[in-house]
Amino acid sequence: MQRLMRTATLAAGAVMLLPRASGADGPGEAKVGLPLDVSTEGHRIDALLHQTLVLVGLLFLGMLAWMAYALFRHRQGHSARFERGEGAAGKALPLGMAAFVFLVVDGNLFVKSSRDIDHVFWNFSAVESRPDALRIEVNARQWAWDFRYPGPDGRFDSPDDVITLNELKVPAGRPVVLQIGSTDVIHSFNLPNLRVKVDALPGSISRAWFQATRNGQFELACAQHCGTHHYKMRGLVTVLPEAEFQSWLAEAQAHSLRAFDELDESARWGWSWKDHRP
Amino acid sequence: MSEPYLHPGPTSFWFRYFFSTDHKVIARQFLWSGLSFLLLGGLLAMMIRWQWAYPGQRVPLLGLILGGDGAITPSSYTGLFTMHGLIMVFWAITPLLIGAIGNFCIPLLIGARDMAFPRLNMYSFWTFALSAALVVAAFFAELGPATAGWTTYPPLSTMVGAPSAGQTLMVAALFIVGASTIMGGINYIVTVIRFRAPGMTYMRMPLTVWGLWLTSILNVLFVPILGSAGLLLLLDRLAGTKFFIAGAMVGRAAGDPLLFQHLFWIFGHPEVYILILPAWGVIGDLLSFFARKPAYWYRGTVGAMAAVTIVSGLVYGHHMYVAGISPMLGLGFEILTLAISFPAVVLFVNWLHTVWQGSNRFAVPMLFALGTVFVFGIGGLTGLFLGTISTDVYLHDTIWVVGHFHLTMAAATFLGGLAAIYFWFPKMFGREMDPTLGKLHFWGTIVLLTAVFVAMHVAGYAGQSRRLYDPFQYGFLRHLAPLNRWTSFAAFALGAFQLPFMFNFIKSAFAGKKAGANPWQVGTLEWTHAPSPPPHYNYQAIPTVLRGPHEFSDPAILQALGKDWVGQAEELPSASEAKVAAGA
Numbered sequence: 001m002q003r004l005m006r007t008a009t010l011a012a013g014a015v016m017l018l019p020r021a022s023g024a025d026g027p028g029e030a031k032v033g034l035p036l037d038v039s040t041e042g043h044r045i046d047a048l049l050h051q052t053l054v055l056v057g058l059l060f061l062g063m064l065a066w067m068a069y070a071l072f073r074h075r076q077g078h079s080a081r082f083e084r085g086e087g088a089a090g091k092a093l094p095l096g097m098a099a100f101v102f103l104v105v106d107g108n109l110f111v112k113s114s115r116d117i118d119h120v121f122w123n124f125s126a127v128e129s130r131p132d133a134l135r136i137e138v139n140a141r142q143w144a145w146d147f148r149y150p151g152p153d154g155r156f157d158s159p160d161d162v163i164t165l166n167e168l169k170v171p172a173g174r175p176v177v178l179q180i181g182s183t184d185v186i187h188s189f190n191l192p193n194l195r196v197k198v199d200a201l202p203g204s205i206s207r208a209w210f211q212a213t214r215n216g217q218f219e220l221a222c223a224q225h226c227g228t229h230h231y232k233m234r235g236l237v238t239v240l241p242e243a244e245f246q247s248w249l250a251e252a253q254a255h256s257l258r259a260f261d262e263l264d265e266s267a268r269w270g271w272s273w274k275d276h277r278p
Numbered sequence: 279m280s281e282p283y284l285h286p287g288p289t290s291f292w293f294r295y296f297f298s299t300d301h302k303v304i305a306r307q308f309l310w311s312g313l314s315f316l317l318l319g320g321l322l323a324m325m326i327r328w329q330w331a332y333p334g335q336r337v338p339l340l341g342l343i344l345g346g347d348g349a350i351t352p353s354s355y356t357g358l359f360t361m362h363g364l365i366m367v368f369w370a371i372t373p374l375l376i377g378a379i380g381n382f383c384i385p386l387l388i389g390a391r392d393m394a395f396p397r398l399n400m401y402s403f404w405t406f407a408l409s410a411a412l413v414v415a416a417f418f419a420e421l422g423p424a425t426a427g428w429t430t431y432p433p434l435s436t437m438v439g440a441p442s443a444g445q446t447l448m449v450a451a452l453f454i455v456g457a458s459t460i461m462g463g464i465n466y467i468v469t470v471i472r473f474r475a476p477g478m479t480y481m482r483m484p485l486t487v488w489g490l491w492l493t494s495i496l497n498v499l500f501v502p503i504l505g506s507a508g509l510l511l512l513l514d515r516l517a518g519t520k521f522f523i524a525g526a527m528v529g530r531a532a533g534d535p536l537l538f539q540h541l542f543w544i545f546g547h548p549e550v551y552i553l554i555l556p557a558w559g560v561i562g563d564l565l566s567f568f569a570r571k572p573a574y575w576y577r578g579t580v581g582a583m584a585a586v587t588i589v590s591g592l593v594y595g596h597h598m599y600v601a602g603i604s605p606m607l608g609l610g611f612e613i614l615t616l617a618i619s620f621p622a623v624v625l626f627v628n629w630l631h632t633v634w635q636g637s638n639r640f641a642v643p644m645l646f647a648l649g650t651v652f653v654f655g656i657g658g659l660t661g662l663f664l665g666t667i668s669t670d671v672y673l674h675d676t677i678w679v680v681g682h683f684h685l686t687m688a689a690a691t692f693l694g695g696l697a698a699i700y701f702w703f704p705k706m707f708g709r710e711m712d713p714t715l716g717k718l719h720f721w722g723t724i725v726l727l728t729a730v731f732v733a734m735h736v737a738g739y740a741g742q743s744r745r746l747y748d749p750f751q752y753g754f755l756r757h758l759a760p761l762n763r764w765t766s767f768a769a770f771a772l773g774a775f776q777l778p779f780m781f782n783f784i785k786s787a788f789a790g791k792k793a794g795a796n797p798w799q800v801g802t803l804e805w806t807h808a809p810s811p812p813p814h815y816n817y818q819a820i821p822t823v824l825r826g827p828h829e830f831s832d833p834a835i836l837q838a839l840g841k842d843w844v845g846q847a848e849e850l851p852s853a854s855e856a857k858v859a860a861g862a
Binding site: 032033034035044045048049052056059060063066067070071074075076077078079080081082083084085086090091093094095097098099101102105106109110112113114116117118121122142184185186188190192193195196197198199201202203204206207218219221222223224225226227228229230231232234 | 352353356425426427431433434438439523524532534535536569570571572574575576577578600601602605608609612613616617619620621623624626627628630631633634635636637638639640648651652655656659660662663665666667668669671672674675676736737739740741743744745746747748749751752753754758761830831832833842
């Protein structure tokens with residue numbers, strides 16, 4: 001009986017959860033799954049989310065089956081079994097289940113997430129060492145995003161910097177490294193389609209990186225409540241083919257000195273790039 | 279215990295109902311206040327849900343109090359979710375589970391005549407009342423109520439981002455309610471240590487007392503940290519200090535906004551367990567009482583609750599995974615966070631094992647206890663995604679998080695609190711609640727609570743950020759509008775299903791059927807040794823406790839007494855005593 005129940009639970013879990021998990025990958029068709037992933041590394045997060053959904057779904061169904069069976073079969077007419085569960089045999093089930101969840105579900109999460117965090121998502125020195133890495137500074141403020149590209153001199157925080165408002169243009173196929181700050185309250189730089197999120201804090205510089213895999217326009221959102229118009233703090237990320245990006249950047253750089261306004265204090269939020277290469 | 283304790287209760291109206299030092303009266307004061315704030319916080323939630331269903335459209339009925347054309351504006355919206363969160367955590371759940379259930383249960387369940395410090399207990403309530411007055415005042419304050427979110431992160435919560443007088447009042451109210459909580463906590467801790475009846479060893483205490491006691495320890499350890507953060511923030515707002523203000527606008531000699539997050543979450547994560555531990559304790563007892571079985575592996579349950587209490591102070595960093603934490607520190611917090619699943623699973627399996635092979639009676643308190651297990655199960659599982667850095671980076675600040683902490687911290691504590699209210703109501707008021715209305719309330723609540731918060735997980739998984747006035751400004755969220763609307767309909771229905779409870783509660787409190795001393799046929803002291811309601815000093819003679827609280831369906835007891843339960847202090851006929859002792 002118990003084996004039968006376990007099989008049924010597994011089957012039900014697979015039927016309920018897998019369509020949502022796999023349906024999320026197709027663009028457009030997904031109603032409630034993850035948004036389209038256009039980053040080289042986002043699949044790591046998605047895979048871990050999907051695996052954990054299946055595992056906790058099975059645990060949930062197991063709990064439900066256990067409760068349902070006990071509550072339908074062991075009602076008032078059923079005489080209660082006098083057991084305290086204090087013996088070694090009684091403790092085996094709770095301890096065994098706890099060990100199973102800790103080692104299998106938590107273990108899977110910990111091993112994979114620590115690998116991904118250490119080697120990929122927060123491994124900034126490796127990304128910055130790549131010769132093709134593009135560096136951009138981001139300033140968050142109520143309620144807009146400023147982006148700063150180095151001008152022809154290759155240095156940040158100089159009069160020839162290219163500055164854009166709410167528009168982040170990046171090339172496909174190259175790593176983009178961001179240093180992010182804020183000039184007023186805490187914001188959070190959130191690129192759902194690139195699986196990037198990091199807080200923008202006044203007084204310190206946060207970092208993030210991504211590499212886009214396909215051209216197109218994607219949304220940038222503020223994820224941290226930052227005041228009345230938090231919901232309107234929306235930007236756009238435009239992923240361009242390398243050649244198009246280069247021509248845009250060259251044109252913007254040509255205009256950058258002319259656009260520089262010495263009196264505009266609010267435009268001087270930049271900093272010299274904090275280098276983290278070993 | 280000597281007799282001088284037994285002087286008569288107060289007879290004047292003011293000292294009987296307002297400035298009483300009787301823990302049972304103070305419990306009722308916390309109960310009525312907590313329920314009132316629950317109603318207020320619930321109405322705010324309805325307005326938030328309306329906004330997500332029909333952004334910017336006039337709110338029916340409740341729109342009148344908003345002024346203007348009755349629609350929610352972006353700025354009033356920030357006030358709504360901030361006040362909803364703060365009110366529910368500090369002025370609804372805390373007074374209900376800790377103030378009301380804690381005050382009523384601790385002395386009665388351990389066989390004491392009152393708290394260790396009855397006058398401090400009264401001060402605790404009136405300090406709470408003062409903070410509650412500030413909360414109400416915040417709604418009428420210049421420039422509106424608090425708007426910085428319940429987490430009150432600076433610099434947004436300083437004058438830089440929230441110049442309203444309401445924000446100042448709420449920070450002050452937090453400090454004061456913290457003082458009230460600490461007074462209560464010290465009182466509960468000392469009462470449990472010093473006032474247990476003879477024979478009431480720690481391992482014979484009902485799990486409810488364990489939960490409340492562990493909660494009090496956490497309160498006394500961690501609420502002062504919230505208090506200090508609140509005080510520094512108040513200085514930043516009023517005295518021009520810059521503890522939490524940094525950045526270009528204030529020059530180089532400035533503080534650190536992250537310092538507040540550390541202080542807030544060192545308190546804030548234990549706070550989750552502060553709220554849920556009393557509910558865990560209550561359902562641990564109720565499942566046993568209504569399954570007519572001993573609580574499965576009682577010592578394991580106690581140990582698991584204590585383990586969670588200890589680890590709860592070591593995991594707060596998972597709230598700051600996207601705030602620029604170092605990878606090593608982040609992974610340390612991750613493994614500690616995931617480790618909490620170990621004692622949590624032990625608790626869970628013990629609960630499920632308690633009803634397994636039971637003789638389950640589905641009285642209203644039992645239904646709510648089972649509902650607590652159910653929603654806490656879902657909420658606990660969805661927390662795993664947030665304890666892990668790489669999955670949290672995607673889900674952080676989405677309404678997955680909101681759904682998760684509402685299942686654990688709101689739904690589970692709410693259902694656990696209701697289980698306790700339905701269960702102890704006859705003892706508290708001497709009257710019975712209507713079980714049919716109770717069942718109606720239960721089924722509507724459990725189905726709709728689950729629907730609302732699971733749907734929020736679904737929307738959060740699709741990327742919907744929390745605290746957005748109009749989430750559908752974003753193209754990638756626009757397809758979630760129908761889901762949000764249906765979730766809101768479920769939330770409105772959930773609100774409507776609280777009406778039978780309100781009616782049932784008020785009507786039964788004043789005109790319900792008179793309750794007997796022990797309507798549930800259980801063996802804890804308050805049911806076996808005190809009438810309903812108990813007199814001013816609870817116990818005429820302090821009972822001597824002989825056994826644990828969960829002695830159900832013991833065959834030897836059944837043979838000796840002809841019933842499936844035995845009181846904690848019930849003497850057995852001498853012939854059968856040896857037999858029971860041998861069997862146990």
